[in-house]
Amino acid sequence: MSRKDLCIVGAGPAGMAAAVAARQNGLSVTVLDEAPRPGGQIYRDITRAPQQRQALLGPDYRAGAGLAQAFAQSGSVHLAGASVWHIEEDGAGFVLSYSTDEGSRVVEANALIVATGALERPMPLPGWTLPGVTTTGALQILMKSAGVLAESPVLVGCGPLQLLLAAQLVAAGRPPRAIVETVPAENMRRALKHLPRALRGAGYLVKGAGLLARLRRAGVPIYRDARDIVLEGEDRLEAVSFRSRGRAHRIETGSAGLHHGVVPNPQVTRLMRCEHRWHDSQRAFVPVCDAYGESSVPGLFVAGDGAGIRGARSAALAGRLAALRVAERAGQAASPEIAKLRRALARDAAVRPFLETLYAPCAQALSPAEDTLVCRCEEVTAGQVRAAAKAHAPGPNQVKSFLRTGMGPCQGRVCGLAVTALLAESSGRSPDETGYFRIRPPLKPLSLSELAEFVPDEE
Amino acid sequence: MTPPRASDLLVIGGGLHGCAAALFAAQAGLRVTLLEKDSVARHASGVNAGGVRRLWRDLEEVPLAERSMQMWHRISDIVGEECGFHPVPQVKVAESEDDLAFLAARAERMRAEGFTHETIIDRKELRVLLPAVAEHCTGALVSEDGFAQPFQTTRAFARRARAQGVAIHEGQQVRRLSHEAGLWRAETPEAVWTAGRVLNCAGAWAGGIAAQIGDVAPVEPIAPLMMVTQRMRPFCSAVVGVARRQLSFKQMPNGTVVIGGARLGRVDPARNRTDIDFRELAQTARTAREIFPLMAGAAIQRCWSGIEGRMPDRLPVIGRSARHESAFHAFGFSAHGFQLGPATGALMADLIATGRLAPEIAPFSITRFAASAEAQSQTRRTS
Numbered sequence: 001m002s003r004k005d006l007c008i009v010g011a012g013p014a015g016m017a018a019a020v021a022a023r024q025n026g027l028s029v030t031v032l033d034e035a036p037r038p039g040g041q042i043y044r045d046i047t048r049a050p051q052q053r054q055a056l057l058g059p060d061y062r063a064g065a066g067l068a069q070a071f072a073q074s075g076s077v078h079l080a081g082a083s084v085w086h087i088e089e090d091g092a093g094f095v096l097s098y099s100t101d102e103g104s105r106v107v108e109a110n111a112l113i114v115a116t117g118a119l120e121r122p123m124p125l126p127g128w129t130l131p132g133v134t135t136t137g138a139l140q141i142l143m144k145s146a147g148v149l150a151e152s153p154v155l156v157g158c159g160p161l162q163l164l165l166a167a168q169l170v171a172a173g174r175p176p177r178a179i180v181e182t183v184p185a186e187n188m189r190r191a192l193k194h195l196p197r198a199l200r201g202a203g204y205l206v207k208g209a210g211l212l213a214r215l216r217r218a219g220v221p222i223y224r225d226a227r228d229i230v231l232e233g234e235d236r237l238e239a240v241s242f243r244s245r246g247r248a249h250r251i252e253t254g255s256a257g258l259h260h261g262v263v264p265n266p267q268v269t270r271l272m273r274c275e276h277r278w279h280d281s282q283r284a285f286v287p288v289c290d291a292y293g294e295s296s297v298p299g300l301f302v303a304g305d306g307a308g309i310r311g312a313r314s315a316a317l318a319g320r321l322a323a324l325r326v327a328e329r330a331g332q333a334a335s336p337e338i339a340k341l342r343r344a345l346a347r348d349a350a351v352r353p354f355l356e357t358l359y360a361p362c363a364q365a366l367s368p369a370e371d372t373l374v375c376r377c378e379e380v381t382a383g384q385v386r387a388a389a390k391a392h393a394p395g396p397n398q399v400k401s402f403l404r405t406g407m408g409p410c411q412g413r414v415c416g417l418a419v420t421a422l423l424a425e426s427s428g429r430s431p432d433e434t435g436y437f438r439i440r441p442p443l444k445p446l447s448l449s450e451l452a453e454f455v456p457d458e459e
Numbered sequence: 460m461t462p463p464r465a466s467d468l469l470v471i472g473g474g475l476h477g478c479a480a481a482l483f484a485a486q487a488g489l490r491v492t493l494l495e496k497d498s499v500a501r502h503a504s505g506v507n508a509g510g511v512r513r514l515w516r517d518l519e520e521v522p523l524a525e526r527s528m529q530m531w532h533r534i535s536d537i538v539g540e541e542c543g544f545h546p547v548p549q550v551k552v553a554e555s556e557d558d559l560a561f562l563a564a565r566a567e568r569m570r571a572e573g574f575t576h577e578t579i580i581d582r583k584e585l586r587v588l589l590p591a592v593a594e595h596c597t598g599a600l601v602s603e604d605g606f607a608q609p610f611q612t613t614r615a616f617a618r619r620a621r622a623q624g625v626a627i628h629e630g631q632q633v634r635r636l637s638h639e640a641g642l643w644r645a646e647t648p649e650a651v652w653t654a655g656r657v658l659n660c661a662g663a664w665a666g667g668i669a670a671q672i673g674d675v676a677p678v679e680p681i682a683p684l685m686m687v688t689q690r691m692r693p694f695c696s697a698v699v700g701v702a703r704r705q706l707s708f709k710q711m712p713n714g715t716v717v718i719g720g721a722r723l724g725r726v727d728p729a730r731n732r733t734d735i736d737f738r739e740l741a742q743t744a745r746t747a748r749e750i751f752p753l754m755a756g757a758a759i760q761r762c763w764s765g766i767e768g769r770m771p772d773r774l775p776v777i778g779r780s781a782r783h784e785s786a787f788h789a790f791g792f793s794a795h796g797f798q799l800g801p802a803t804g805a806l807m808a809d810l811i812a813t814g815r816l817a818p819e820i821a822p823f824s825i826t827r828f829a830a831s832a833e834a835q836s837q838t839r840r841t842s
Contacts, residue, residue, distance in 0.1 A: 086737060097737060273732075398498065401505060401610040404713075409689060409760065440761045441735055445689060448757040452744040454737060 004028045004077075006326050007096055007109035009084050009268060012040020013064065013312045014304025015115035016071035018319035023074040025327035025335075030107055031071075032082040032098055038068050040117055041137070042312045044144045047072070053147045056171045060164070060207075060312070061144070067316060079107075085442035087112070087272060093299060099450060106456040111299045111326045114269060115319060118262035118305035121284070121361055122414045123157055124368040127231030128258060129376055136259030140165050149174055153255040154240045156180045156229060159359045160204075162259045163211040170218040177253055179215070179222045180229065180242055182260060182362035191358035198354035200347060205354075223249060229364060231256060260361045263417065264306045270439035272297050278431040281356040282309055283366070284417060285436055291342065292325035293318055301326065314348045317341050366421060374422070375415035377408020385419055389426035396420055396437050409445060412437045466492040466626070468811060469645055469654040471633050471668055473497075474504035475609070475797065476789045477660030478616035478627075479804025480811075482538075484658075485623040487812035492652055493625055494645060496632035496664070497731065500613035503662055504797070506765035508685060508707050508719045509609045510698055511798045513576055514549040514602035515565070517774060520799070521574055523819040527802035531605065537801065540615040543608030545712070548588065548697040551600040552750060558702040562600040576602045591694040591751050606698050606709055609797055616804070633661075636671045638783060656811055658787045663728050663768040665776075665790035673782040675828045676791065677771055682726035682733040682764040683719060683794050684740050688757040690714035699750065706746045716757065718747050721794065724764045733764040769793040777803055777823035778816065787811055788825050 006022050008015045011033035022029045031038075039046045043064025046054075054062050071078070079098065086097040093110040120137045127133065136155060143149065149169065154177045155162050166176050198205060215222065223244040232239045232250075241250040263284035269276065275296035276285040286308040293301040301322040304315035321341045328334050368374060370383030380403045388402045396419045399405055405419050406412035412419075416437050424434045466489075470481045473495025481493045495501075511531050513524040535541050553559035562579060569577050580588065581598045588601070621627055631647040636657065638644070643657040659668045666678030695710040705720040722739040726732070740762060748754045770776065770791040780786035789807050792799060806817040 086735070088734065394498070398610075401500070402614075407687075407761065411761065440763045441737075442759060442762065445758040445760055448688065448744050448748060448759055449755045451737065451741050451759060452748050454741045456738065 003093070004030045004107065004109040005330055006030075006111045006113065006323070007032065007094065007107060008113045008115055009096070010040060010115035010117060010304070011035070011038040011071070011078065012042060012115060012117050012304060012315065013067060014117070014315035014319035015040065015113070016067050016319070017316035018113045018115060018303055018323040019076040020067070020070045020074045021320040021323035022327060023076055025324065025332050027323075027327055027330060029074075029076040030079060030109065031076050032079045032084050032096065032107070034081065034083045036080050038071055038078065038080070039064055041141070043068060044141060049144065053144075057144065057168055058164075058171075063312075083444050084268070085444050085446050087268065089297070097454075097456065099444070099446060104446070104450050104454045111301070111329065113301045113303050113319065113322050113326070114306055115304045115315070116265045116268055116306050117315070118309060119265045119413055120259060121261045121263045122418065123258040123260050123362065123365045124372050124374050124382070124418060125156075125229050125231060125258065125365055126369060126372050127233065127237070129373055130231055130233045130237045131235070132233065132237030132254050133231050133256045133258065136162050136165050136257040137262075139257045140168070143168060143172065151255040152177045153257045154178050154180060154251055154253045155257045155259070156182070156226070156240060157258050157260040157362055158183045159259055159261045160208065160355065161262070162257075163208065163215070165257070166220060167211045167214050170214060170220065175218050175220050178251055179220060180226045180240060180244070181222055181224055182226050182229070182364070183359065184225050184363075187358050187360060191354050194354035194357055198351040200350035204351040227364060260365060261359060262305065262309055264308060266416070266436070267411065267413065267439055267443050269295060269302060269306065270436065271441060271443060272300060274300065274302075276436065279308060281353060281360075283361050285431070293322040294325065310349055310352060314345055317345050317348065321345070367425060368418070374418040375403070375405040375408065377410050377414070378404040380405045380415070382418070382422055385422045386426050389423050394423070394427065395435050396423060399423065400437055406437045411443070412439065464492065464650060464652050466490040466652075466654045467656065468492070469494065469643055469652055469657045470660055471636070471645065471657065472660035472662055472665070472790070473499040473617065473627060473629065474502065474660060474662050475500075475613045475616060475800040476504075476792070476803055477658070478613055478620055479800050480658055480660060480789060480807040481625045481627070482616055482620035482623060483805045483808030484811055485620060485625045487808050489812055491620070491625045492654065493620070493627045494631040494633055494647060494652060495627065495629045498629045499617045499627065500610050503765040503767035503794075504613040505610040506685070506763055507609045507683075507767070507794070507797050508709070508717055509543070509606045509797060510549065510707060510709075511544065511605040511607050512549045512602075512698065512795070513604050513798070514600065515551055515577075515700070516795070518572060519774060519822040521572075523799055523802055523806075525574075525576075526806075526819050527799050528604070530801035530805070531607070531798070534607070534612075534801070538615040538619040540611065542612040542615050544605060545607070546603065546605040548601050549604040549700070550588065550697045551700045551702055552585070552592065553597045553599055553702045554595055556597055559598045562598070562702055566600060578602075588697060589695060589699065591753050593750055593752055596750070600702075604698070604798075607797075612800070616800075633668065636668060638672065638786075643785065656785045656787070658789065658807065658811060660789050662790055663766045665768055665788065669788060669825070672780060672786055674780050674786075674788070674825050676776055676788070676825055677828060678768040678791050679771075680726050680728040681767050681769045681794065682724040683767060684722045684724045684735060684743065684762065684764050685717065685719040686740060686743070686759050686762040687718070688716040689760050691716060691757060694753060695751070701746065701750060704746050706743065706750065708747055708750065715760070716754070718743060720746065726764075726766055728766055731766070733766060735762045735764065767792070767794050772827075775799070775823050776825045777807065777820045778825060779810065781824075781826045781829045
């Protein structure tokens with residue numbers, strides 16, 4: 001089995017940019033990604049989306065085309081359709097076990113860049129598990145890969161992605177029925193103090209204003225400061241009801257997209273026992289990394305949204321930065337580009353405090369009502385988690401043992417942050433003191449037959 | 460440092476054995492303090508396969524297992540909770556006529572010793588019990604045993620112990636244990652604890668505690684590997700092992716299938732760390748698929764391992780210290796101590812409170828290692 005200089009998990013902007021930079025510096029590179037084609041979530045299917053769909057999805061999507069092309073020509077080994085299910089340290093580096101259509105294989109590397117991006121922050125509201133309710137991100141994936149939506153959705157929540165999808169739906173001739181925005185009025189006031197800094201990254205603000213203007217022109221109703229949201233229906237979604245600025249509303253719809261931001265995908269860095277810290281304004285754990293993206297596990301770098309949410313442009317910069325650092329470790333002279341990348345990252349991050357304050361996650365979903373499900377796999381309610389917290393279950397792993405939250409097919413991706421938040425709320429401790437699930441392999445469910453035939457030493 | 464916190468009995472280790480002994484000692488009238496270095500049920504006690512098994516135990520353990528089985532059947536009277544206990548058969552499957560003869564010889568030997576719980580079933584009866592079993596299986600050895608939820612069980616014992624006045628302190632690692640002026644003194648980073656008697660239930664870490672008081676116990680920390688599948692339709696209502704292979708297989712009430720089988724991962728007890736070895740688990744997966752062909756379609760959801768203490772002879776250490784009248788041990792259950800928890804706790808409490816050594820625990824004295832340790836050091840000196 002040949003050993004690579006560098007393995008990269010994820011072929012989104014961070015992973016592709018890291019691969020390109022590493023190859024430019026002569027490193028041998030293997031990139032593993034679950035999708036059949038590169039792009040990650042943001043540039044999903046960019047290499048084969050028709051021109052018309054690209055136009056409809058806008059310039060932020062088209063921006064991925066150049067990077068995808070550079071990646072294709074970089075000379076990296078791209079293992080598409082490869083689902084990494086375990087990573088181990090072997091003293092000199094990392095051994096990755098991954099699953100493909102032809103069974104499981106392993107690949108070894110001296111260094112590892114984790115570029116597994118973000119997950120949508122789950123939005124546990126009453127009725128959120130009804131058929132017809134999905135996430136804004138899932139709706140956007142449908143647009144990118146299929147180009148259509150069957151029905152105009154009501155978009156519930158907040159955040160840049162929601163505005164972007166709404167504008168894309170308008171462009172596609174199927175504007176959303178309404179935007180039910182969960183941003184309380186005081187958020188804008190609080191966010192204003194971050195505005196001067198945000199102006200350094202004014203491009204984002206201009207873009208946001210443009211999106212809002214387009215939605216206004218299209219006549220999409222926007223309900224501000226929505227509270228007491230209920231997704232109503234017997235067997236499937238029938239209506240969204242809520243209060244907005246003191247008035248009750250009810251909008252009949254068979255489709256709703258929920259969204260209140262994205263959070264770092266913690267699965268790989270938690271599996272590897274990287275040190276994590278709570279990020280107060282992102283309301284999520286982020287892996288502790290140095291200025292190059294190296295985590296507390298030597299040789300393991302995190303680039304892109306997995307290291308803290310900063311968006312696609314920063315992800316590509318961070319991927320490149322991490323790869324240059326890996327090259328330097330492998331004996332290359334330190335690149336003069338590093339300082340430039342750092343400055344560009346700082347500039348690109350300037351808008352974040354403003355956005356994070358304005359689009360803070362929805363309070364109703366952060367502290368769900370007693371009978372709202374927080375764990376969909378095992379159907380556990382917020383009330384059950386609070387009760388377990390009182391009955392001597394001080395940490396997430398005890399709650400997991402008691403209630404099976406985090407033991408289902410999603411492996412804690414959906415309920416993880418909710419369980420930590422509910423325990424922190426019940427005990428008055430910080431999320432850092434409360435901690436998070438221990439993540440166990442396999443990272444994705446693995447066929448027993450595939451494991452039975454797994455003979456890595458014969459590779 | 461704060462003044463010593465005093466009690467009659469200090470229990471070191473908040474696993475099932477520590478919690479059970481603490482509960483029964485409190486019921487016998489002792490003031491009990493339990494010190495747990497992490498949290499109750501954090502290690503092997505909380506994450507084992509949950510087998511409540513008399514089947515195929517070493518003959519020396521059978522009387523203790525019998526006694527414990529009686530307690531399992533009234534577990535909710537003892538701790539006030541069901542503990543997820545399900546009385547179901549434990550089955551050891553034969554894969555050949557030769558295997559079946561091997562199992563029959565065991566049943567014969569058990570009967571000769573006066574134990575009647577292990578019985579042989581033939582090919583036909585096996586298929587009635589386990590319709591999904593592979594074609595080649597020829598019969599089985601069966602015992603009416605069961606399984607339970609280990610985390611819930613250990614926590615239930617802890618909860619009941621607290622209710623009976625046991626002071627359970629988590630996050631209290633005993634750094635130093637000494638005997639001074641007739642009192643045991645345990646130092647943790649936050650306090651000093653004293654008691655007239657001490658019970659070592661520290662599992663994989665018990666060897667270090669024993670050594671501090673001059674007892675010899677070669678405990679080997681191990682990490683038995685376990686995996687669980689996604690939910691499957693109900694197909695197996697027994698806990699299944701195999702005559703001459705390593706497998707522990709059961710379908711839980713929620714449809715998931717828990718598979719273990721004595722294969723080991725890597726373990727670092729100082730850092731509370733275990734690592735899964737998928738080369739080993741691949742063999743377990745092959746065995747599971749050969750015994751239940753429908754497992755070919757199963758999806759593995761999660762793999763894990765707890766840190767357990769194993770003795771060289773695979774038998775636990777239960778009883779009084781070899782060096783001190785007032786020190787006691789219950790550890791080294793070698794990956795099959797879950798079923799033994801209730802009875803061991805009760806008999807240990809009896810020994811500590813009254814001095815009576817029950818015959819069921821008499822075979823497991825720590826003194827069996829003192830002799831071999833002495834012999835070894837002799838050999839070293841003469842060579």
